[in-house]
Amino acid sequence: MHRPVHEEHHFTAGETVRDIVIGMSDGLTVPFALAAGLSSTAVATSIIVTAGLAEIAAGSIAMGLGGYLAARSDAEHYASEKAREEREVEVVPQAEEDEVSAVFREYGLTEAEIAPVLRSFRERPDAWVDFMMRFELNLEEPDPRRALSSALTIAGAYIVGGLIPLSPYMVLPTASAALPVSVTVTIAALSVFGYVKGRFTGTRPWRSALQTALIGGAAAAAAFLIARVFA
Numbered sequence: 001m002h003r004p005v006h007e008e009h010h011f012t013a014g015e016t017v018r019d020i021v022i023g024m025s026d027g028l029t030v031p032f033a034l035a036a037g038l039s040s041t042a043v044a045t046s047i048i049v050t051a052g053l054a055e056i057a058a059g060s061i062a063m064g065l066g067g068y069l070a071a072r073s074d075a076e077h078y079a080s081e082k083a084r085e086e087r088e089v090e091v092v093p094q095a096e097e098d099e100v101s102a103v104f105r106e107y108g109l110t111e112a113e114i115a116p117v118l119r120s121f122r123e124r125p126d127a128w129v130d131f132m133m134r135f136e137l138n139l140e141e142p143d144p145r146r147a148l149s150s151a152l153t154i155a156g157a158y159i160v161g162g163l164i165p166l167s168p169y170m171v172l173p174t175a176s177a178a179l180p181v182s183v184t185v186t187i188a189a190l191s192v193f194g195y196v197k198g199r200f201t202g203t204r205p206w207r208s209a210l211q212t213a214l215i216g217g218a219a220a221a222a223a224f225l226i227a228r229v230f231a
Contacts, residue, residue, distance in 0.1 A: 023154035027161025029219045031055050032186045039175040049169050056162035064155030071147035078139055085132045089125050103135050164189045190216040
């Protein structure tokens with residue numbers, strides 16, 4: 001009898017999506033708020049564009065550096081905890097065995113079923129340490145390239161997001177004409193971004209689009225009002 005082939009499809013790029021979300025959401029809102037706030041003043045469109053580009057440059061560098069440092073901190077934390085587990089497996093193996101047993105008991109295994117696993121771990125200390133890292137500390141080994149890729153992804157997403165609300169000011173002659181267009185394209189971009197994010201993460205795309213547009217629009221409106229007060 002022919003058995004159907006079972007194929008599983010899992011989304012595995014969660015960290016990359018998170019970086020894109022961080023960079024794009026900030027890139028869409030902060031430059032928009034700056035440009036919109038300056039639009040209420042008498043400054044020329046060229047000054048708004050210059051200020052917006054400067055903000056995008058500074059913001060992308062700051063956000064990218066933040067992502068780099070966060071990923072580096074995760075890697076250093078993992079290395080520190082792994083070194084501690086390696087020492088404990090060597091110095092206090094009985095205590096570590098008790099911790100392994102406690103983990104398996106949570107899954108309903110008996111002491112007789114756990115015993116051969118403990119014997120195997122004694123012969124494979126590296127596997128023992130990896131097990132403790134994952135199931136006791138809930139830590140996954142970070143990708144060594146994660147810090148750089150995170151920084152570049154966040155910075156790149158920030159630049160792309162920032163150019164969207166700023167682009168009307170680059171092509172239209174006056175700030176008063178560019179402002180409503182900037183508002184429209186920013187809300188549209190937030191909606192499209194939210195929809196795509198929902199498709200990739202497995203949530204309802206339209207719900208994600210509405211949620212992203214509302215949250216991003218509210219953040220942009222708040223930032224705009226603050227910028228307008230102090231502009």
